[in-house]
Amino acid sequence: MFHRFWQSLLNKVFLFFILCFVTKSHAQSEVPGLFESLDVLIQVDQKNQRKQTEIPLFDRRILQGQIFLEEKQLNSILFNLPRNLTTLGQDNPCSLIHLMNINQLGVDHILFFDRNENQLKRVGSDKIVHHYLNGICSTQRALDKKLNVRNQSAMAQIRNTLIPIPKHIDQCYQLHKALGENPESTYFCGYVHQVERFQQIAQESGQVSQNINQIRSTNLRAQKIIDFMGKNNFKDYQIFCRNTDQPRKFCDQIMNARFFERMAKNSLTLPFVKSQCSNLQTKSHSTGYSTEKAMNCIQAMNSKPELCLFHNPSYSSYFPKEICPSLEENLNLSRLPILSYDCPGKVENDLAIQASRILSFFEPDKYNYQWGSKDLSCTQALTVPYIDFASKIDQEQGWGTQACYKNPKKGSRRCQPIVFHNHSSKNSFRSFIEKTLKDFQTKGNVECQLIAKELFDPKRLEYQSGCYILIEPSCNANQCPFEIKFNNRSLDPLVDVQFEPKGWYSGLSEKTSNFSFEQSLIRQLKLSSQSIKNAKQAKKFLEENPNGIIHGIACAEELYPQNYRRQGFSQCRPLPILITGRDRKVTNQNENIFVVQSVIDSNSSPRLMDWSYIHNAVHLYHQIHPQKKWSLNGISR
Amino acid sequence: MGLVVKIILILNLNTLLFAQSLIPFTAKVPTAALVYFTKDAEISYYKKRSHTFDMVAKNKTTQLLKLDEEFHLWPHASYLEKRIVFEVDPTYYSHLNIKKDNDLYLSQIGSNEIELIGRGIQPKLHLADTWISFYSPSRKRIFFYHAPSKELKFNIEVNNPINPYFIPQVEMINPQTIVYTDVNQKSQTAALVFNPISESFEPLYQTTQADSFLSLCNAQSQLVIADFSQKQGNLSALHIALNLKDSPPYQTKQIYQNDSAHIGSITCKETDNLIYFIKSFSSNPSSLLPSDLVRFNLSEMKYEKISHNSNINQVYLMGGEVFASQKSKILILNEEGSQ
Numbered sequence: 003m004f005h006r007f008w009q010s011l012l013n014k015v016f017l018f019f020i021l022c023f024v025t026k027s028h029a030q031s032e033v034p035g036l037f038e039s040l041d042v043l044i045q046v047d048q049k050n051q052r053k054q055t056e057i058p059l060f061d062r063r064i065l066q067g068q069i070f071l072e073e074k075q076l077n078s079i080l081f082n083l084p085r086n087l088t089t090l091g092q093d094n095p096c097s098l099i100h101l102m103n104i105n106q107l108g109v110d111h112i113l114f115f116d117r118n119e120n121q122l123k124r125v126g127s128d129k130i131v132h133h134y135l136n137g138i139c140s141t142q143r144a145l146d147k148k149l150n151v152r153n154q155s156a157m158a159q160i161r162n163t164l165i166p167i168p169k170h171i172d173q174c175y176q177l178h179k180a181l182g183e184n185p186e187s188t189y190f191c192g193y194v195h196q197v198e199r200f201q202q203i204a205q206e207s208g209q210v211s212q213n214i215n216q217i218r219s220t221n222l223r224a225q226k227i228i229d230f231m232g233k234n235n236f237k238d239y240q241i242f243c244r245n246t247d248q249p250r251k252f253c254d255q256i257m258n259a260r261f262f263e264r265m266a267k268n269s270l271t272l273p274f275v276k277s278q279c280s281n282l283q284t285k286s287h288s289t290g291y292s293t294e295k296a297m298n299c300i301q302a303m304n305s306k307p308e309l310c311l312f313h314n315p316s317y318s319s320y321f322p323k324e325i326c327p328s329l330e331e332n333l334n335l336s337r338l339p340i341l342s343y344d345c346p347g348k349v350e351n352d353l354a355i356q357a358s359r360i361l362s363f364f365e366p367d368k369y370n371y372q373w374g375s376k377d378l379s380c381t382q383a384l385t386v387p388y389i390d391f392a393s394k395i396d397q398e399q400g401w402g403t404q405a406c407y408k409n410p411k412k413g414s415r416r417c418q419p420i421v422f423h424n425h426s427s428k429n430s431f432r433s434f435i436e437k438t439l440k441d442f443q444t445k446g447n448v449e450c451q452l453i454a455k456e457l458f459d460p461k462r463l464e465y466q467s468g469c470y471i472l473i474e475p476s477c478n479a480n481q482c483p484f485e486i487k488f489n490n491r492s493l494d495p496l497v498d499v500q501f502e503p504k505g506w507y508s509g510l511s512e513k514t515s516n517f518s519f520e521q522s523l524i525r526q527l528k529l530s531s532q533s534i535k536n537a538k539q540a541k542k543f544l545e546e547n548p549n550g551i552i553h554g555i556a557c558a559e560e561l562y563p564q565n566y567r568r569q570g571f572s573q574c575r576p577l578p579i580l581i582t583g584r585d586r587k588v589t590n591q592n593e594n595i596f597v598v599q600s601v602i603d604s605n606s607s608p609r610l611m612d613w614s615y616i617h618n619a620v621h622l623y624h625q626i627h628p629q630k631k632w633s634l635n636g637i638s639r
Numbered sequence: 640m641g642l643v644v645k646i647i648l649i650l651n652l653n654t655l656l657f658a659q660s661l662i663p664f665t666a667k668v669p670t671a672a673l674v675y676f677t678k679d680a681e682i683s684y685y686k687k688r689s690h691t692f693d694m695v696a697k698n699k700t701t702q703l704l705k706l707d708e709e710f711h712l713w714p715h716a717s718y719l720e721k722r723i724v725f726e727v728d729p730t731y732y733s734h735l736n737i738k739k740d741n742d743l744y745l746s747q748i749g750s751n752e753i754e755l756i757g758r759g760i761q762p763k764l765h766l767a768d769t770w771i772s773f774y775s776p777s778r779k780r781i782f783f784y785h786a787p788s789k790e791l792k793f794n795i796e797v798n799n800p801i802n803p804y805f806i807p808q809v810e811m812i813n814p815q816t817i818v819y820t821d822v823n824q825k826s827q828t829a830a831l832v833f834n835p836i837s838e839s840f841e842p843l844y845q846t847t848q849a850d851s852f853l854s855l856c857n858a859q860s861q862l863v864i865a866d867f868s869q870k871q872g873n874l875s876a877l878h879i880a881l882n883l884k885d886s887p888p889y890q891t892k893q894i895y896q897n898d899s900a901h902i903g904s905i906t907c908k909e910t911d912n913l914i915y916f917i918k919s920f921s922s923n924p925s926s927l928l929p930s931d932l933v934r935f936n937l938s939e940m941k942y943e944k945i946s947h948n949s950n951i952n953q954v955y956l957m958g959g960e961v962f963a964s965q966k967s968k969i970l971i972l973n974e975e976g977s978q
Contacts, residue, residue, distance in 0.1 A: 308849045312826040315801045321826065322850040325870075347803035352735040402734070503734045510709055510732055558737055560952055560964060563903030563917075564852040564869065565806055567761065568955040571664075571962060571969050572674050572686070573713035573726075575737050585925055593926050602737060602804050612928050614950045614966060621967035628688060628709060 099134040100142055100188050142185065149189040151230045161232030165239070165256075171335050171586055172548035174253035181242050191243035193227045194236065200224035250586065262300045262330055275299050278310055278606075310607075317380055318347025319604035320562070329607060335583040336597045336608045337551060339366055344605045345380035350480040351388075353505050354401055355601040356553065356578035357519050358387040363551060364527050364639065381479035383605075385421045389429045392505065393419065395522045400505025403480045405431060407438045407497050420499070422473070422482040424452040431499075435471060435486055438497065442488065455485070466490055507555060507578065510628055520553075524637065534581075534634045537594035537613040543636035544584050550638025552581035556619030561600065561611065574622050577601060581634075585610055661932060661946050661963060664971040675714040675723060678958060682749050684723075686712060692725075696749050703746070703753045708733060718910055718959025720748050721768040722786060726760060738776045738803055745771060745786065756784050757791065765811035772809040772817075781809055781819060783835070793835045797821050808855045808904070810862055812883050818843060818862055820853045828853045830864050832889055841887040843880060848873055854904035858937055859912045864891060867901035867916070871924045875901035877914065877935060895935055895942065902930055906954050906961065912937035915945075915954050915961055915972075927952075932963055932972075945972070 135143040148156050165181070168174035181187050204220040228236045238256060245252035262275065279299035303309050307325040323329060333340065338359060346355050362369040362383060369387045385401070392400045398419045406417040416438075420431045427433065432450050439448045450469035458465060458472045465487070472485040481501050486493040509515025524531050534540050534552050543552060557574035558566040566575055583597035594613035603609065620634045627633070666673050674692070676683040682696040684703075692704035692712060704712075704727070711731035716723040727742040740758040759773035759782060771784040774797075781795045799805050799822040809819045817833045829845040830853055844864050846853060850873065854865045862880040877895040900919035907914045914935040919927040929948040936942070946963075953964040961972035 311849045312801070315824075318801070318803050320804045321802050325850075347738075350736050350738065352737060356735075503736075504730075505734070506732060507735060555735075563953050564854070564867070565804060567806070567808075567854075567904050568953050568962075568964070569715040569726075569761075570675060570713040570955075570957045572711075574711070576731065576735055577737055578735060593923065595925055601735075610925055612926055612950075614928055615952050618952060618964055618967050622964070626711060 099131055099139050100146070100185075100192065145185060145189060149186060151193070151227055157230055160230065161235065164232075164235055165242070168253070168256075171253055171583060172337070172544070174256065175249050176548065178242070178245075178249040178252050182246060187239075187242065187246075190231060190235075190239040191246065193231060194240050194243045197224045197227050197236070198240075200227075253586075262303055262326075278303060278313070313604065313607075316345070317343050317604055318345045319607065320347075320565075320600075320602040323603070323607035324609065328610070332597055332608045332610055333606065335585060335610075336599060337549075337582045338363060338580065338599055338605055338608070340605055343380060344383045346384060346601055346604060348381050348478040349384050350478055350501070351385075351402060351503055351505075352576075352578050352601040353503075353507050353519060354388040355384045356507070356580070357391065357523070358384045359580060359599070359605065360523065360551070360553060360637075361387040361391055361527075364529070379423055379425060381421065381423055382425055382427070385423075385479050386427055386429060389419055389421060391522075391526070395517065395526065397505060397517055397519075397522070400503065400519065402503025402505070403499065403501050405434050405497060405499045407434075409441060410496065411441075421479050422452070422477055422484075423479060431482075431484075432471060435469065435493075435497070438493075439469060439488060448488070450486075458487070460487070460490055508631060508633060520635075527639070529637045529639055531635045531637050533632055534636050535632065536617070540581060540596060540613065540636075541584060541594075543638075544581075547636065547638035550636055552634060552636045554579060554620055554634035555623050556600075556616065556633075557622045558600075558602075558619075560615055560619035560622060561598070562602070572626065574626055576623060577619075579616075579619075581616070582608060660973045661949070661951075661965075661970040662973045664962065664969045674712060674725070675716065675958065677720055677748060678960070684714065684725075686710075692727075694749075694751070701751045703751070704744070714957070715762050715764065716748065716958045717764045717768055718908060718956075719768050720958055722746065722764060722771075723748050724756075724762040724764065724771055724773075725753075726762060740775050740777050743771075743773055745784075754789070756789075757782055761806050763809055765809075766814070770811055770814070772811065774807055774809075776803070776806075781807055783811075783817070795819060795833055798823060800824050801826060808853070810855045810857050812857075812862065816883055818855060818880070818883070820855065830855060832883065832887070841889060843883075843889045844878060844891050851875075852904075856905050856907040856914065857909050858907035858914055859909065861912070861937065863905060863907060863914055863937075865901070865905040865914075865916065867903075867905075869900050869902060869927070871900045871919065871921065872898055873900075874898055875918075877905070879937075894937070894940055900927055900930075902927060903953055906956050908956065908959060908961075910959070917951055917954055917963075920948075946970075 135146065147153065149160070150156075166177065168177050200220045200223050204217045204224070231239065241255045242252055245255065275296045279296075279302060303326040307327055310324060310326040310329045311322040313319065313321060313323065324332060339362065346352075349355050358369070365387075369383065389398075389401050392398050398404075401419045401421075403420055403422075404417050405420040406415055408415050418434060419429055420434050421429050422431050424430070424432060426436075432452055435450050436448055439450070448469050450471055452471045452473055455472040455474055458470060460466070467489050469489075470487045472487065474483045476483070480503075482499075484494075484499075486497060506514050506518040508520040509518040515521055520531075523529065532539075532543065534543055534554075540552060543550060555576050556579050558577040559568040559573060559575065561577065561579070578601045580599040581596045582599050585593065585595035585597070595610050596613060596616060597608045598611045598616065599605065599608045616634075620632070624630060624632050666676070672685050672687070674684040674686055682694065685693050685695065687693060690706050690709060691702050692706075694701045694703050706727075706729050708730070709732050710727060710729045712725045712727040714723055714725055723746055725744045725746070727744055728739075729742060741760055742755055743757050743759055743762050744753045745756045746753040756771065757773060757775075759775040762771050762773040764771055769786050771786060772781055773784070774781050779797045779799065781797060783792050783794065784790070785792045795817070797805075797807055797819075799807075801824070802822055805822055807820045809817065811817050815834050815836055817835065818830055819833060820828055820830055822828050826849065827846055828851065830843040832841045832843050833839070834841075844853070844866070846866055848866075848868055850870060851866050851868050854867070856863050856865075862883055864878045864880065865875075866878065867875040875897055876893050878891040878893050881890045881892055883889060897918070900921070902917040902919060905914050905916045914937065916933055916935070917930050918933045919930045921928055921930070928950050930951055931947060931949055932945040932951050932954055933942050934945050946965075949965050951963045951965045951970070955962050963970040963972070
C-alpha cells in the first residue's frame with residue numbers, strides 16, 4: 003500500500019524539486035554538477051557557476067512548488083544515484099530524501115530554478131530533508147527514528163527480523179519485489195553503502211598513510227552499523243542492495259551462497275548437514291552436533307565437492323547424487339520443502355513416497371516431521387501423510403501393510419494399516435502393539451520399543467520386563483521380520499502382518515480413476531490440474547503457479563539410463579516423478595532444464611534433467627498405458 | 640489375433656542425411672502391444688488388453704499367459720534367439736515399487752510352453768542361451784538358472800550396503816568364470832570375478848572416480864568394462880579384461896578415454912567387435928544435450944559418431960539388434976547403412 007501511495011504521489015512530489023538538481027558537496031563547488039551528460043542541465047549548471055554566490059538560501063515558497071520537474075532532470079538525479087539504489091529511489095521519492103539524509107547521494111546542496119524570481123537557488127540538503135520529513139515524507143521520519151544506529155532499543159528487533167529464507171526461486175523473486183517495496187530497505191541499503199565506503203576508506207588509508215587511528219575509527223563506524231543490523235541481516239542486505247534492479251542475480255547469490263549455511267544454522271535442519279557429513283564425524287561427534295561442527299561440515303562440503311555424492315547409509319536412497327555445489331543449486335531451485343531428510347530406499351511403496359511428498363508440499367503444517375534416521379524414523383515423512391490420506395478416502399489397501407491381532411478370548415480380529423517405525427503415531431506398528439497390550443495389562447499404558455534383534459539380551463535385567471519389538475536389519479517401513487517380547491513372553495502368534503498393496507496412482511478405467519490417488523488428491527485438496535505436454539507448458543506452469551508442482555510417471559530407463567538398462571522397447575519400470583523447478587541460471591535461460599525429484603532420490607538430492615529426457619520417459623509410459631494416459635500434470639491451488 | 644507381422648522400417652530423409660545408420664523403427668501393430676519379434680519376423684509376442692500374453696507363429700495365435708489384473712512385461716533374448724525370458728510385473732499399475740521382484744518366465748522361442756523360473760529383475764541369457772542370470776533386489780542376490788537342467792544352480796550375495804536401487808551387471812565367461820559388479824561400503828563400484836566351484840571372489844577392476852558407473856559387455860569373447868561418468872569434465876574410459884581364462888590376479892587394459900559426459904551403459908554384440916554407447920557433445924555443464932550414439936571398434940581401436948545432434952539417451956540390444964531411444968521415437972541400427 004505504501005508503495006502505491008508513493009507512486010501515485012510521484013509527480014506531485016516532483017513539483018517540489020522545482021527544476022532542482024544536485025551538486026557535489028565537495029569544497030571545490032565550482033566544479034560543474036553531476037549532470038554533464040544532459041544538455042538542459044549543462045546550461046543550468048553554467049548559470050550556476052556564474053551566479054553561485056548570489057543564490058539566496060532556502061525559500062519555503064519554492065518548495066511549495068509551482069513548477070514541475072522535467073523528466074530529463076529526474077533522470078539526471080537517478081542517473082547519478084549509485085546504480086544499485088536507483089530502483090529504490092525511483093519507486094519511492096521519499097527514499098531520495100532519506101538517502102540524502104544519510105548522505106548517500108554524495109550531495110549537500112540542491113540547486114533549483116525559481117521561476118518567480120527567474121533565478122537559480124541553492125538550498126542545503128539538510129534543510130530539504132527537514133522540510134520533507136516534516137511534510138510529505140512524515141512516514142520516513144518515523145523510520146528515521148526507528149532505524150537510527152543510535153536507537154539501541156530498536157537494535158534487538160532489527161537484528162532478529164531476518165530476511166525470510168525463500169523456499170524456491172519463485173519465492174525468491176517475490177522476496178526481491180517485497181524488499182524493493184519496503185521503505186526500510188532504503189535505510190538498510192544506505193547503511194550497507196556506508197559500511198562499504200568505510201571499508202574502502204580504511205583499506206585506502208592502510209595503503210597510503212597507514213594511519214592506524216583513522217583506520218580504527220573508520221572500522222569502528224562500520225562495525226557499529228553491522229552490529230546494529232546484525233551480521234546475517236547485513237550480509238543479506240548487502241546482496242539485495244547490490245542487486246536491487248537485478249532479481250535474478252539477487253536470487254542466484256542469496257540462495258546459492260547461503261543454502262547449506264542456513265541449513266547448518268537452523269536447529270531443525272541441522273541433521274541434514276549431519277547426514278551429509280556423517281563420514282567426517284568421529285564417534286564422539288555423533289551424540290552432540292553443534293552449529294560450530296555443522297559449520298565445519300559446510301566448510302568440508304565447500305572444499306570437497308564430492309562429499310555430497312554419497313550419503314549416510316541410514317538415509318537410504320539412490321546414488322551417486324550430485325557434487326555439493328550442484329546439489330546446493332538444485333535444492334535452491336526446487337520448491338519441495340526439506341523439513342526432514344527422508345530415505346525412500348526403506349519404503350516398498352513408490353505411490354506412498356510420491357503421494358506423501360505431494361501432500362507435504364500442499365499441507366506443510368500438517369506433515370511437519372522431525373529429523374532422524376534411527377529405527378526407520380526417516381520413513382515417517384514418506385509414509386504417514388499417504389496413510390492418513392488413504393484412510394480418509396477409504397483406500398487403505400493402497401499402503402498395503404496391515405497388522406492384525408486376534409483376541410484369543412473373544413475370538414475377534416482387529417486389523418489396521420501400520421508402518422514399521424519407532425514413533426508413537428497412530429499408524430506405527432509400535433502403537434498397534436501398545437494398543438493390543440491393553441488386552442493383557444490392566445493398569446496403565448505400556449510403552450514398547452523397537453530395537454535391533456541383535457541388541458536384545460533376555461538375560462539382562464532391563465529386558466526382563468516391558469515391551470520390546472525386535473527387528474531385523476533388513477527391515478523397511480512395509481516389511482519387517484519381528485518378534486514381540488512382553489515381560490519376556492512372546493506375543494508373536496497373536497499378531498500377523500501382511501503386505502499386499504493395491505493402490506492406483508491414476509486410473510486404468512473410469513471406475514478406478516475415481517478412487518485413484520491423483521483424482522482423490524485433486525478432489526480432497528481442491529487443486530486445479532493441467533496437462534503438461536511440452537517444455538513451454540512446463541515453464542509457463544511453473545512461472546504462473548509459484549505454489550504449484552508438476553507430477554507424473556515416467557520410465558526409469560530413460561531418466562537413469564546408467565542403472566536401468568533397457569532390454570526391449572516395451573520395457574518401462576514406472577517411476578513417479580515431480581518437477582519442482584526450473585534451472586533459471588542466466589547461462590541456461592535458453593535451455594529446457596528442469597529440477598526433477600524422483601521417488602528413488604532422497605528429498606535432499608533433486609537432479610537437473612533436460613526436458614528431452616523427461617518427455618521421452620513420460621511418453622514411453624504413456625504409450626504402454628492401457629488408456630494411453632498422459633501422466634504429466636501441473637497441480638496447484 | 641492371427642496377424643502376420645511385417646516389420647516396416649521407414650527411412651526418414653532427415654535420418655539419412657544426418658545419421659547414416661539409425662532409422663526409425665515402426666511396426667504394423669502398435670509397439671506398445673508388440674513385445675518381441677524374431678529377426679525373420681516369423682514369430683512375435685503380444686500383450687493384449689484382456690490381461691493375456693500371446694505368441695503368434697505361422698499365423699497361429701497361442702495364449703502363453705493370462706493374469707488376473709492389468710500387467711506389463713518385457714523380453715530379453717540374445718542374438719541366437721534360442722530362448723527368451725520375460726520379466727512380468729503382475730501388479731504393474733496397482734503396486735508401484737521399482738525395487739520389487741518381478742516374475743521371470745522362460746520359453747524356447749516358438750514354443751507354446753512357458754515356465755516360471757524365479758522372481759527378480761534384469762534377466763540375462765549367457766553361454767549360447769543355456770544359462771540365465773537374474774537379480775533379486777529383495778534378497779540382494781544374483782541367481783544363476785541352468786536351462787537344460789531347469790535348476791537354479793548357485794547364487795551370489797551382493798554386498799552393496801548403501802544403494803537399494805543398484806542393479807549389478809553380470810557376464811558369464813564360462814560356467815566357472817562369472818564377472819559381476821558390486822558396491823562397497825565406501826561407495827566404490829568394482830567388477831569382480833566369481834568362481835562358483837571354489838566360491839572365490841577376485842577383483843578385476845575398481846572405479847577411480849566417485850561418481851563413475853561400471854557396465855559390462857561381451858564382444859567376441861572379449862569382456863569390456865565401461866567406467867563412465869555422466870559429468871562433463873570427468874574421465875570416462877573403456878577397458879578390456881586381459882586374462883580372465885587364466886588364474887588371478889586379473890588385469891585390464893584401457894582402450895579409450897574421454898572427458899565428455901557418457902550416458903548409460905555400453906552395448907555390444909557377441910558376434911562382432913563393436914561397442915555402442917552414448918556420449919554427450921554438450922558445451923554446457925548443466926545439460927547433456929546434444930547426445931549421440933557412438934561406436935567403438937575394438938579391432939581398429941577408434942570410435943565414430945553414428946548419429947548427429949540426436950539427443951539419444953538409451954541404446955540397447957533386443958535379439959541381437961541395436962535399438963536406441965530418441966525424442967519419444969524408437970530407432971534401429973541399420974547395419975548395411977553403417978558399413
